[in-house]
Amino acid sequence: GAVVSQHPSRVICKSGTSVKIECRSLDFQATTMFWYRQFPKKSLMLMATSNEGSKATYEQGVEKDKFLINHASLTLSTLTVTSAHPEDSSFYICSAVDSPRGSNYGYTFGSGTRLTVV
Amino acid sequence: QKEVEQDPGPLSVPEGAIVSLNCTYSNSAFQYFMWYRQYSRKGPELLMYTYSSGNKEDGRFTAQVDKSSKYISLFIRDSQPSDSATYLCAMTYNQGGKLIFGQGTELSVKP
Numbered sequence: 179g180a181v182v183s184q185h186p187s188r189v190i191c192k193s194g195t196s197v198k199i200e201c202r203s204l205d206f207q208a209t210t211m212f213w214y215r216q217f218p219k220k221s222l223m224l225m226a227t228s229n230e231g232s233k234a235t236y237e238q239g240v241e242k243d244k245f246l247i248n249h250a251s252l253t254l255s256t257l258t259v260t261s262a263h264p265e266d267s268s269f270y271i272c273s274a275v276d277s278p279r280g281s282n283y284g285y286t287f288g289s290g291t292r293l294t295v296v
Numbered sequence: 297q298k299e300v301e302q303d304p305g306p307l308s309v310p311e312g313a314i315v316s317l318n319c320t321y322s323n324s325a326f327q328y329f330m331w332y333r334q335y336s337r338k339g340p341e342l343l344m345y346t347y348s349s350g351n352k353e354d355g356r357f358t359a360q361v362d363k364s365s366k367y368i369s370l371f372i373r374d375s376q377p378s379d380s381a382t383y384l385c386a387m388t389y390n391q392g393g394k395l396i397f398g399q400g401t402e403l404s405v406k407p
Contacts (some may be wrong), residue, residue, distance in 0.1 A: 184339070189318075212394060219402070220399070221384060221397045221398060221399045222384070222397045224396075227394055255366070273338050273339075285342065285386075286342075287341070289338055290338060290339045
């Protein structure tokens with residue numbers, strides 16, 4: 179089945195630094211990827227939709243200059259948290275859409291990245 | 297009002313019980329409905345996928361969609377301790393479009 183690899187699984191960074199999270203589709207091409215943020219015991223909050231070769235579409239209230247998304251190839255999207263602050267500490271998850279396959283439409287999720295800003 | 301409402305629980309049941317999880321939604325334009333299971337600190341994994349109204353069964357899991365009532369359900373039969381996780385409903389307007397998630401229900405199955 180489709181596999182999405184997300185790295186790193188956890189990262190601790192100092193306040194003011196930037197952190198890059200990678201999301202790779204390993205065995206399929208993903209024209210669209212989504213980035214989510216999840217707080218403890220809360221649901222997934224969509225941050226942005228990333229389409230290969232074009233600018234990401236951000237959800238209302240998400241700072242595009244703070245959360246930089248790049249989808250330069252059909253298998254890789256990156257999320258960079260710039261000038262991180264403790265309030266950016268969260269669980270970030272990516273999801274990739276592959277081509278329809280039968281009745282299972284193919285939203286495959288990465289395993290998530292636990293970001294802690296100290 | 298949120299687009300998708302889901303009781304966050306927590307829900308605790310004994311092993312072997314039938315579990316019923318539900319979501320309601322407000323937008324009749326949703327066409328594709330999914331249930332995901334998420335273990336702590338992991339990404340969600342797809343359990344069930346349904347297009348439009350109807351029932352779908354896969355092993356111990358049954359998904360139901362009632363578009364007239366804007367209501368979806370997931371039933372788990374013969375629940376096992378390994379089913380303990382957070383269950384999220386999700387839906388979208390069009391294939392490949394962004395998913396809208398419910399809040400997630402935390403389920404605990406006690407041995």
